[in-house]
Amino acid sequence: MTDVTSYIDAHLDEALKQLRDYVALPSVAAQDASIAETAAFVKAMLESVGATAEVLSKEAPGNPVVLGELAGTSSKTLLLYNHYDVQPAEPFDLWTSPPFEVRREGDVLYGRGISDNKGHLVSRLLAIRALQAVLPGKDGALPVTIKFLVEGDEEVGSPKLDEFVAQHRVRLAADVALHEGGGVNASGRPLVSLGVKGILAVQLVARTAKRDSHSSYGATVPNAAWRLVWALATLKDANERVRIPGFYDAVRPATEQEEAFLRELPHEEETTRQNLGVRDFVCGVRGEAYSRRMIFEPTCTINGIVSGYTGEGKKTVLPAEAMAKLDFRLVPDQDPGDIAEKLRRHLDAEGFRDVEIAASDGEFPARSDADHPFVEVVRSTAREVYGKEPVIYPSGAGTQPLHPMMHHLGVPMASAGIGHPDSRAHAPDENIVLPNFVLGTKHVAAIIERLGAG
């Protein structure tokens, strides 16, 4: 690794120049801005390391996907998943400097997408170039084949990615894969996440009349707010147990290895508790019980609810319409479509046929086999590169589109990357820190080298 390290250090400025140009493209998926131009830029970046690359269209409403392949000296294949789209930069006035012009302040670089997810791809390409320069391969060939899948609408839920991966499963076939990113925790320990929760997002609407009425009709006219409140109250009880019949049926029990990783996790929830100003977590959990819920427990969360008069003072009104948005974070092997159906059946059975599921959108959960040898590759290389014991999460609590790759390609996926706890992904002043950029790059290089040796 010494030569790799030297190469990375010597070529860091080149990589940062590339990153600067990449961030300058305002590839906001939700705004369709410079999407085609950014896809072409990515294709050129992949080609610059010797990969073949192609921009392919995804079924509507998806943005184009860039696929690439860099043949190695073995057929052992690592798939790198990334995305070139970014979150909207609004509100602009909360940024210290223009979001699409990279600003450097000491070791910190700011810009929209610099961490999520453009910096990760640039870092991975630098790792590849470093290996090409120093490995004793045939014409600089790597010991493993690298495939790239860089999609363009991760920030809007990766529509049609599942169909795309299924369609190109042979071309994308791999042995192992890396998520879009990764990074370190507040103590600088590298984080390795082996999965994500899925999600089912729904909007529930109750309508009881054509228009609001005076609340003196409260004795007789049905109230949409009450209908919705009663319907919601049937979904989850105050002990946080989801009451939809069959909701937990498909939940896969934690394996012994997952339990072992769980026990090794640091307990950082007290910081979260203080930051949020929360008195107690739900069910009073702390420590391992907290981690267990975050990793293994599916959720049912009200994101928002509104009905009737919500301004200052009183208004004696009886609302005709009420709306709530909810998301369910799902764990393997829950299926968002199946949960949506069970939700409908449950509402019907509880007497709420009148409560409409007005919108429904889902992503599958995905979790790698914690016993897969790839997990040990990522873990041991992280330990060596960072000089600290990695923290292994059997799954994160959030949602990313890993299921299409894990399911259709059968690959385990792990995270490795350049992020840090204050990266402010999705927020103003998104940033990366250079020492983390270098460490993440070295880690990816080490993973590739180890895979080639294995």
Added chain:
Amino acid sequence: MTDVTSYIDAHLDEALKQLRDYVALPSVAAQDASIAETAAFVKAMLESVGATAEVLSKEAPGNPVVLGELAGTSSKTLLLYNHYDVQPAEPFDLWTSPPFEVRREGDVLYGRGISDNKGHLVSRLLAIRALQAVLPGKDGALPVTIKFLVEGDEEVGSPKLDEFVAQHRVRLAADVALHEGGGVNASGRPLVSLGVKGILAVQLVARTAKRDSHSSYGATVPNAAWRLVWALATLKDANERVRIPGFYDAVRPATEQEEAFLRELPHEEETTRQNLGVRDFVCGVRGEAYSRRMIFEPTCTINGIVSGYTGEGKKTVLPAEAMAKLDFRLVPDQDPGDIAEKLRRHLDAEGFRDVEIAASDGEFPARSDADHPFVEVVRSTAREVYGKEPVIYPSGAGTQPLHPMMHHLGVPMASAGIGHPDSRAHAPDENIVLPNFVLGTKHVAAIIERLGAG
């Protein structure tokens, strides 16, 4: 009554001129506009029929009250309750013409407060002048003493009226009283209401954290929207039964006479059902069961609820704060203060100490004794004047400040006035219809005459 009728017809234009000047004063209680000027105007109107009158201040935050007295040839006393304040006229652009300039179109007169409640006082004064002109009394004296109580902030809940009436109970002492108004239903039958529901309005607030968090924390961070939904769901079940212990304890059973009036009520709920586009009323009630709920059943109504993200699309947020506004319509002898205490105890007992009652405001219910001879006076005179069978409501479903008078003065109160179903009180293009103005005036004159004869 023939002479009274002739007098009223002959002096109608004078009364309408007075009403025009009265409406021109924009006495919006909530805006403190021309309140003092209007109180002085009312005092002068009362003096113009020979009454002694005085403007008295009410304890803060109340507006001044105008008291008046017109001695009769007997000590038998009728109290007339009215208010000189009006609802705000906003939104102005929904008015066909300026709200504080009376506009006449055929038999319809438009203006803010023309029905609620300025027209009623002008009508009552015209009735008094007609009787003074035609009755064979001593110097035009009426056979009964008339007392006036004209308050200035009914439209903002009559703050401190209870204390005011208690303080002036001797000066206000009366045998019987008329509400602020009354009128006819869609069939032109005179409506006589003998009471009102009370109200307790509250605002409930749940706070679980200092700020919203990402919904991936749904497994551990307490959600204010869930806390509030669960708390609300304990208040009333889907069968419309309020679950607060002791909520129904003080509910006074209907008397035989009230039941008799109930059975005689016309069934007009089908029109309401169609206007509102409601499929079924709560508990499937129709006909007498509908009327029974509207008159005798206390309510618990969500007026509004809001928490988290309620805009377009999805937002994976976990809300830190949630708020709901509710009103409880109360029936005799429920006490809003007692119900507020029971609500607090109930929330505590159900595990919702964290749900704050952030605002609480109430008015007592009030219902006249349906067997009181005054009811028959109002009913029989209405039958004679209108030539149609009156409709007697033991109580309305809404709330007006009748409790201070009924409770402190011990008077029965009934409605008699000039309104009609499309008066649009509180709405743009508030109006009265002249034939109803004349009928209501004659009805009040007939009530005074009959009281004097009794």
